[in-house]
Amino acid sequence: MALHPKDEALMCKVFPSNLGPVTMRWFDSLRANSIDSFKELTWAFGSHFITCTKVPRPIDSVLCLSMQEGETLKTYSDRYWEMFNEIDGDFEDMAISTFKVGLPTEHSLRKSLIGKPITSVRQLMDRIDKYKRVEEDQQQGKGKAKVILQ
Incomplete structure (x- = not known):
């Protein structure tokens, strides 16, 4: 052209x-x-x-995100990344800290991120995926236990 x-x-x-x-x-x-x-x-x-056309969200949009009571890690991470991807700019370090802070203090993933810190969003996503699989396995186990008990 x-x-x-x-x-x-x-x-x-x-x-x-x-x-x-x-x-x-x-x-x-x-x-x-x-x-x-x-x-x-x-x-x-x-x-x-x-x-x-979407107007980019300000970075403080993710600062107020947190995992709700009864919310699965998958739902929280999907909601977090959807919001984070609407932010204009390079905030990898912010992604790591805001995601971790949004998790309940007793959540095993939060404890893991504090105990074994990560340095990139890719590492964060890999760790989240690992914990989502554990959560899904636990949910499936509960479903099987309910079926057996009924």
């Missing part, structure tokens, strides 16, 4: 090659001959998708 910026027809034809599935559905739904120029196409695109 950069080589032929004045070729409107080519620009319009090449435009969809960079679109993902959601934007491609929008593009495919355009009525035939409803767009007369590349400028009009980019305006239509911008005006349609401007409403889908």
